Amino acid sequence: MKPLKAFTIPFVGLKVGKHHFDYDIDNKFFEYFEYEDFNRSDLKVNVVLEKKSTLLELHFEVSGTVNVNCDVTNEPYNQPLENAFDLVVKFGEEFNDENIDILIIPHGEYEINIQQYVYELIVLAMPSKRMHPGVEDGSLDSDILEKLEELSPKIKDIKEDEEETDPRWNTLKKLLTDK
Structure with a gap:
């Protein structure tokens, strides 16, 4: 070169x-x-x-x-x-x-x-x-961003998530709050 x-x-x-x-x-x-x-x-x-x-x-x-x-x-x-x-x-x-x-x-x-x-x-x-x-x-308007948003995994509501938890975890959570 x-x-x-x-x-x-x-x-x-x-x-x-x-x-x-x-x-x-x-x-x-x-x-x-x-x-x-x-x-x-x-x-x-x-x-x-x-x-x-x-x-x-x-x-x-x-x-x-x-x-x-x-x-x-x-x-x-x-x-x-x-x-x-x-x-x-x-x-x-x-x-x-x-x-x-x-x-x-x-x-x-x-x-x-x-x-x-x-x-x-x-x-x-x-x-x-x-x-x-x-x-x-968030000001860019792009087809690619719209497609990424459409295909991204959806996050469940927090209330639904709490109802589906195993009840055994609740006693363990109490240990954190008992301090």
């Missing part, structure tokens, strides 16, 4: 201090990773690279919305996203990305590509269950 040039930061020419990089993310970015869960995306990624004499510190922040389908109704809706991530880049003998928060690159490197970190930051910000806000507050 060839890296995207826009996400390659040449840090050799940068002065010691903080440097800001802003990225606008749309579906073309996710097509590169063959990730097709988003119908549309409008995300802003802000990266602050702080160059120090012996290491680099990167702070990633993402905010915006992605249009996804609801897991319950399959209706599209806009899911707001916000996430942040910190990465420390050190220099060593060989490339090592085994630790989540620390990246070790060889001494001769002069640039770093951050596209994988941006991708993971966005995808991991998604909730595990995507629920349309109209499902939660």
